Amino acid sequence: MNKFQVTILGCGSAMPTTLHNPPSQLVEMNEKLFMIDCGEGTQLQMRKFKARISKLHSLFISHLHGDHIFGLPGLLSTLSLLGRTNDLHIYAHKEIQLLLKPLLIYLGNHMQFKILHHPLNPDQHELLFENRSIRIESFPLKHRIATNGFLFMEKESPRHMIREMIDAHQIPVKEIQSIKLGADFTRKDGIVIANDRLTTPGNPARTYAYCSDTAYTTDIIPRIKGVDLLYHEATFAETEKVRAEETYHSTASQAAEIAKLAQVKRLVIGHYSSRYNELGVLLKEAVEVFPATELAIEGKVFEL
Amino acid sequence: MNKFQVTILGCGSAMPTTLHNPPSQLVEMNEKLFMIDCGEGTQLQMRKFKARISKLHSLFISHLHGDHIFGLPGLLSTLSLLGRTNDLHIYAHKEIQLLLKPLLIYLGNHMQFKILHHPLNPDQHELLFENRSIRIESFPLKHRIATNGFLFMEKESPRHMIREMIDAHQIPVKEIQSIKLGADFTRKDGIVIANDRLTTPGNPARTYAYCSDTAYTTDIIPRIKGVDLLYHEATFAETEKVRAEETYHSTASQAAEIAKLAQVKRLVIGHYSSRYNELGVLLKEAVEVFPATELAIEGKVFEL
Numbered sequence: 001m002n003k004f005q006v007t008i009l010g011c012g013s014a015m016p017t018t019l020h021n022p023p024s025q026l027v028e029m030n031e032k033l034f035m036i037d038c039g040e041g042t043q044l045q046m047r048k049f050k051a052r053i054s055k056l057h058s059l060f061i062s063h064l065h066g067d068h069i070f071g072l073p074g075l076l077s078t079l080s081l082l083g084r085t086n087d088l089h090i091y092a093h094k095e096i097q098l099l100l101k102p103l104l105i106y107l108g109n110h111m112q113f114k115i116l117h118h119p120l121n122p123d124q125h126e127l128l129f130e131n132r133s134i135r136i137e138s139f140p141l142k143h144r145i146a147t148n149g150f151l152f153m154e155k156e157s158p159r160h161m162i163r164e165m166i167d168a169h170q171i172p173v174k175e176i177q178s179i180k181l182g183a184d185f186t187r188k189d190g191i192v193i194a195n196d197r198l199t200t201p202g203n204p205a206r207t208y209a210y211c212s213d214t215a216y217t218t219d220i221i222p223r224i225k226g227v228d229l230l231y232h233e234a235t236f237a238e239t240e241k242v243r244a245e246e247t248y249h250s251t252a253s254q255a256a257e258i259a260k261l262a263q264v265k266r267l268v269i270g271h272y273s274s275r276y277n278e279l280g281v282l283l284k285e286a287v288e289v290f291p292a293t294e295l296a297i298e299g300k301v302f303e304l
Numbered sequence: 305m306n307k308f309q310v311t312i313l314g315c316g317s318a319m320p321t322t323l324h325n326p327p328s329q330l331v332e333m334n335e336k337l338f339m340i341d342c343g344e345g346t347q348l349q350m351r352k353f354k355a356r357i358s359k360l361h362s363l364f365i366s367h368l369h370g371d372h373i374f375g376l377p378g379l380l381s382t383l384s385l386l387g388r389t390n391d392l393h394i395y396a397h398k399e400i401q402l403l404l405k406p407l408l409i410y411l412g413n414h415m416q417f418k419i420l421h422h423p424l425n426p427d428q429h430e431l432l433f434e435n436r437s438i439r440i441e442s443f444p445l446k447h448r449i450a451t452n453g454f455l456f457m458e459k460e461s462p463r464h465m466i467r468e469m470i471d472a473h474q475i476p477v478k479e480i481q482s483i484k485l486g487a488d489f490t491r492k493d494g495i496v497i498a499n500d501r502l503t504t505p506g507n508p509a510r511t512y513a514y515c516s517d518t519a520y521t522t523d524i525i526p527r528i529k530g531v532d533l534l535y536h537e538a539t540f541a542e543t544e545k546v547r548a549e550e551t552y553h554s555t556a557s558q559a560a561e562i563a564k565l566a567q568v569k570r571l572v573i574g575h576y577s578s579r580y581n582e583l584g585v586l587l588k589e590a591v592e593v594f595p596a597t598e599l600a601i602e603g604k605v606f607e608l
Contacts, residue, residue: 015385016378018351040378041345047322066381066411073377074320074344077370081319102406107370 001203002030002133004154004304006229009045011270011296013213013235014067020272021045021298022067025231027152027208030133032057036150036210042071043078049299054082058129060136061092061120062212063147069096073103076115084113091128091138093146094119122146125223133157139223141214143248149220151227152208159199169193206304209264212271215245216254221262228304230259231296234269237281249273252282256289270296305507306334306437308458308608310533313349315574315600317517317539318371324576325349325602326371329535331456331512334437336361340454340514346375347382353603358386362433364440365396365424366516367451373400377407380419388417395432395442397450398423426450429527437461443527445518447552453515453524455531463503473497510608513568516575519549520558525566532608534563535600538573541585553577556586560593574600 005028012020022039026046033055035042046053056079062068069092079088090096096117104115118128120138129136133155138148158180165171169187171179179185180202185193209224212233224230235249244251250258252269259267267290269282276282279295286293294302309332316324326343330350337359339346350357360383366372373396383392394400400421408419422432424442433440437459442452462484469475473491475483483489484506489497513528516537528534539553548555554562556573563571571594573586580586583599590597598606 015382016348016351018348021348022378040375041348044320044322044325044345047320064410066377070377070381071344073370073374074326077374078319098406098410102402106368106402 002154004029004206004208006208006231006268006302006304007049007051008268008270008296008298008300008302009042009049009051010039010298011272012039012067013271013273014065015274016040016067017274019277020274022070023062023212023271024071025210026051029152029154031055032134034136034152035059037062037068037212038071038075039067040070040074043075045298053079054084056088058089058091060128060138060148060150060210061090061096062141062149062210063143063145064093064095064099065145065213068213069099072100076103076111077107079113080107080111087114087116089116089118089129091118091120093122093148120146120148122148137223139220141211141220142217143213143215147213149209149211149214149223151223152210154203154205154207156205157202159195159202161199165193165198169198171198208304211258213249215248216250216258218258218261221258224258224262224264226263226265228265229268229302230262230264230266231268231270232258233271234282234286235271235273237276238285240273240275252286253289256286256293259290259293265292266302267293268296268302269293306458308333308510308512310512310535310572310606310608311353311355312572312574312600312602312604312606313346313353313355314343314602315576316343316371317575317577318369319578320344320371321578323581324578326374327366327516327575328375329514330355333456333458335359336438338440338456339363341366341372341516342375342379343371344374344378347379349602357383358388360392362393362395364432364442364452364454364514365394365400366445366453366514367447367449368397368399368403369449369517373403376403380407380415381411383417384411384415391418391420393420393422393433395422395424397426397452424450424452426452441527443524445515445524446521447517447519451517453513453518453527455527456512456514458507458509458511460509461506463499463506465503469497469502473502475502512608515562517553519552520554520562522562522565525562528562528566528568530567530569532569533572533606534566534568534570535572535574536562537575538586538590539575539577541580542589544577544579556590557593560590560597563594563597569596570606571597572600572606573597 009024010021024042232255234252313328314325328346536559538556
C-alpha cells in the first residue's frame, strides 16, 4: 500500500506553551507532502521531525487566526533559500492576501518559485485538488470566522493481478489493464476465467478528515462519514463547555460524539487549550464516548 | 547593583536548524526588558526560558532580513491575547511598515495597546532612548541592507552614602542628595568632612553592544570602545572568509579582532551559519585573537 500518514507538528491553540506548538500537520500521500495550517515555528518542527521540506506540494489553511498562519513567512523564506523552483499552492480564505501580498513583495526579489493562491469557499463543500490517485476536498466548519475542514482521500486503486495467473492462462500484456479494472478473461480455448480468480481486491480508498477549529456541529457528518482517521479539535474539557460554546470550540466529548455519529474508524483530538498541562482528562472524556480515540502530540505519526 | 543581563533566545542565522533558533536577545536593565531582533519562534523561546513577556518595554530590530523579524506577528498577537495595554516601542528601519502595517490591520480589532514605530537612522549614530539610568543608542553596521548595531548603557549612578556617617555627623536628610552627587559636608561646628569619607563610589556605568549582522568594519570601533560586553556576529570560520566577505558577514577571528581593537572586556559570538554543527572551531579561532570570548547559546544568560 502507498504511504498515507499524518504527522503532528503542532497541536496547541492560540496561546503557545512550552508543551505544545501552534497548529500544523503534514499529510503524506503517495510521495506527495501536504501541509495543513502553519503556526509559528512550523518550519522548525519540520526540521525537528525530519520532514522533507523540499517535497512540500501544497498548503491548506483552515482559517486566518494567527496561530494557524504565523509560520508562513519563515516557511516561504526558507523554501526560497533552499532554491525551490516548483510552484507552491496555498488553499486559504481570500483575505490571506492582506498578509500574503506584502510578504511576497518583501520576499519577491529572491524567490524562484510562484505562490498560487486558491481562495477557499467558506460556505460550501468543494473539490480542491485531484490527480489519478488522490482527491482533496474542503467543507465548512463552524467557527468565529470563516473556517474550512479538509478531507484527504485516496481513490480506490485498481485490483491487483495475481502474477501466477498471467503465465497459467497466457494472458497477453494488453489485457492486463482491463482485468485490473474488473474484466474477466477469455482464453484462446474459449474458457472464461472470472475476474476474482485472476485478481485480488485493490487497496481500499483510505480517508483522513481534519476539523479544526470548530464548535460542535453535526452539519459536518455527511462530509466525514466513515473516514479512517478523523482529527477533531478538542480545545476544552467538559468543565469548560460554556467557554467552548462562547468561543466556537469543542470539548473532548463533543469531538468524540462527532466521531461516533460519523462512524469513523479512529479519532485523534488536539488543539488543546493552554490551561491543560496534562491531557489525561481530555482523553478520558473522549474515550468514554468513542473508545478509539488518541491524543495528538508533536512528532506523533498516524499511519492510515 | 541593578540587574543588567543579556539572555540569548536565538543565535542561529538565516537557515534555521535543530540546534539554533533565529536571532533574538533580551536585555534586562533596571527592571526593564528590551528585545533585540525577533526571529521566528522568539515568543516560544521566551516561554521556554521563563522570560517575563509582560515586562517587555521595547523592541530593537537590527535589520529587516526575515530571520530577524518573522517572530513579530506571533509576539504581537500573544501580547494582545495577554491583554497588554502599555504602548510598545519598536525601533526599526522605516521599511518595516511594509510588513507591520498589514499585520496591525489584521490584529487591529483586538489590540488594546499601541505600537509606536521609531524609524532607525541607518547612516549615523543616534540616541534612541534615555531615562534617568539608561541610555540606548544605535549606530550603522556594514551589511547587504541597512543594518544597525545597538548600545545599551547604564548611566553612572550617584555615589553610595555610608549610612553610619549620617548618624555620626548628624547629616540632615536634605543634604544627602547633594552628598551623593559629590558635595562635602560642613558640620554645625564648622568642620568639613570630605565627600570620600562619607560615600563610596557609585556603580560603574556598564555597557553592552550588539553588532549583528555585519561585515568586518573598524568604523564601529569608536562606538563600542571599551564596552563591558560585546556581541559580535561570527557567521563563519576562517575557511569561509571569502563567503563572509561576499555576504557581508564576519568570521570568528574578525569578530575577535574587533573586540581586541575596541578593547572590550568580554566578547560573545553568535549568528552561526547552519553549516556548523559543532562550534568549537569558531570559538578556537576567536580565542586565539581575543581570549575573553564566549559562545552564545540559546538560554545562556550573560551578566554584566
